[in-house]
Amino acid sequence: MRSLTVADAARSALVVRALDDRRRDGAGHASTGPIRVVRVDGRHRRAVEVPGITAWAARARNLHILVALLEEAGIDHFCVRGTASVNPCVAVPERLRTDVEEVLRIVCGHNPGYVGSASRGQMRPGASAASWRALRAQRVLRLAWNVCDPTGNLVFGRESGCDIEFWAEREGRLVAPRPNRVVSEVPVDAGRCWAEQKRFSEVPVMYTTGQARTLPEFVAALPDDHPFPIDVVYTWVDDSDPRWRARKDATRRVLERGTGEHALHEQAANDSRYTSRDELRYSLRSIHQYAPWVRTIFLVTAGHVPSWLDTDFPGIKVVDHREIFSDPDALPTFNSHAIESQLHHIPELSEHFLYLNDDVFLGRPVQPGKFFHSNGLSKSFRSNALIPSGRADSADLPVNAAGKNSRGLIAQQFGTVISQKMKHTPHALRRSVLTEIEQVYAHSHRTTQHSRFRSPHDVPIVSSLYHYYAYHSARATVGDIRYAYVDLADGLAQRRLDGLLARRNFDTFCMNDTVPAADPVAQDRMVANFLDAYFPVPSPYERPTGIRAPRTAPVAELGGVRA
Structure with missing residues (x-):
């Protein structure tokens, strides 16, 4: 018995x-x-x-x-x-x-x-x-x-x-x-x-x-095992920091005194692009909940540190813009394209890493093979959304102008014409390929780094150019991922969020807002309720309740942006 x-x-x-x-x-x-x-x-x-x-x-x-x-x-x-x-x-x-x-x-x-x-x-x-x-x-x-x-x-x-x-x-x-x-x-x-x-x-x-x-x-290693480490990189900004906002407004006024190429598109620097609803907290929870194989998470900021972030916990590192920009004269910057162009300069970053905006979340358990082949090749996720035809123009939406510039570089280098944008998912990237891109497209790379706000001359290096360049040079493939995109300004946003919560059947999803909300309070409440319900378990990167840290590092003098 x-x-x-x-x-x-x-x-x-x-x-x-x-x-x-x-x-x-x-x-x-x-x-x-x-x-x-x-x-x-x-x-x-x-x-x-x-x-x-x-x-x-x-x-x-x-x-x-x-x-x-x-x-x-x-x-x-x-x-x-x-x-x-x-x-x-x-x-x-x-x-x-x-x-x-x-x-x-x-x-x-x-x-x-x-x-x-x-x-x-x-x-x-x-x-x-x-x-x-x-x-x-x-x-x-x-x-x-x-x-x-x-x-x-x-x-x-x-x-x-x-x-x-x-x-x-x-x-x-x-x-x-x-x-x-x-x-x-x-x-x-x-x-x-x-x-x-x-x-x-x-x-x-x-x-x-x-x-x-x-x-x-x-016990033996299998060909399908992923023997290499995979890190995660976020870019984040504290839009409530008065010093950061003053710096941003002053920089914008200087640029808008000019005309032509210095004139900013209305979506190049609107407040929606920088608004934070604590999405980063929940995106980190999604990594902890569904991707335990991630080695280190790097948070790239303009000196900001979220008040709830436990920077002493192993596996999380805050990186200042000044640590990664190859030309300090390009700072301060409020352009996500510029910041993304420098990610491969992060000290101790692994060769293989995922780049996420803080409004991108994992929705269910995922394996490394969703983003990288076991032989190291990265995967890209092409969208059905198309890059508009024609050359980049100051009247273009910044995202469309950047896509056109990426298309021009790929056509010049490989003779093919790209038409598809990439999905708003975690971007699987290789550090060595990004380093090579900086050398091959030196002029465009430098121009992007020095654009303080989104510009018609930007190149979307990590969200487009990398994927097509790596694909054409046999270092990336086209992957498949179950993905959802929720436009928070859409009248059906609440219904879509309810569906996500009820089914939890997407690998990843993005909640994006590129234009100001008609009712910001209601939108904030909708987002907060959804995120609390979907990700109720705190990650180890959060401080225990009642312990606070300064919202801003002592030298937060440089700008930042949410992509």
Whole structure:
């Protein structure tokens, strides 16, 4: 009779060991809480309330619980890599299936867990013998101990579950019930080894949840693995800083005294371009929630530091414009194109990185392969929106003039005429290619760097030119991403945000406002309510409640811009 021992092991495994003491909920609460009734796949299910829960931690938690139970019960098993599913997977010899079912049924009676087909269908209560009988023909099952955050807005069920495969025994060999990219069968007596659980659940190194039993074949690096680090870069501005606003207004007055090329388009420097609603806080939450594989996040500012940002937490670095501009005379600048032209100068930036505006968010778990091939090639995401025909003109919208300039450079270099803009998604970039672009297009690059506001002469280096240049030089491909764009000034914006929140089925989305709102207060309320509901879990980059930092660094003298 192993039930009591196994149940005790399950209770201890309920702690989300992927979260250390630093991942607090603001009040120092424990990692687990009470059991609540939540809606999962349209049905009422029980879930454990876990402050600070994330998609990757929920997945790691399910793997950890299952592995701990099998170890405690003495049931032979090994973790599997390389299945088509992103969920962790544990294999058990089919002859031990009855033992597995008995153990899991008893444990799910003490700690509510659910079981179902790995491919489709509703999850059934794991404590019910009828559930296991109904699934007896399935050789791959999905197990999930549901969790939710304290608000109930985030619920992780079957999509964060752990698969269990039952491998049949044939002529002294164990045969996999479904394909994986490593082995289809192994000897029954194949030796086992130990590896970190993070290898099977994509938990960051700093949150390793322990060791897992596996086969040597599943420990080896695979061609599809991404062995290189990937960083994230943001540009951000504190539009409420009076010194920054005074500097911006003074610079604009100087430029507008001129005519012709110095005259600013109405969208080159309107207030909407710089307005901050704390989107950065929530975009960082989306990275923490859905992309645990990011190494370092760099925040490029004009000396500003958000009051809520914990700059002492590992993995976040604030970079001043003066650290990256090759020509200090180009500062101050209020032009996102100019700032973006200098990103590859960031000290310690990895070769591969993602560039995000603060109004771009990850909407669900994504893997590095969404943005980079495992051989290092980057991916670009072309939009159906087209670059207008003709040459750039001062009457053009700044974004259209920049697209035309990018088209001219690509045509001159490669003889092709580009027509598509890029989607407002995270931009996958390579530092070496950006360095090369600075050399190849030196004149246009320098002109862009020295444009203090958006200009008809700008080149959109990271959002257009890079992608087409890398594609033509065989260092990038066209990728595919599920993406949504919400124009906050559109009358249907609220309906679109409600749809995003209800379905959570986009890889990434952008909330953009390029023109002043008719009712700024209502728009701010709409955005705040949506972001609080979609991203309720604070990231580790936020200071605990009640601890404030200066809104501006002591030397915030230089300008900044939100792209």
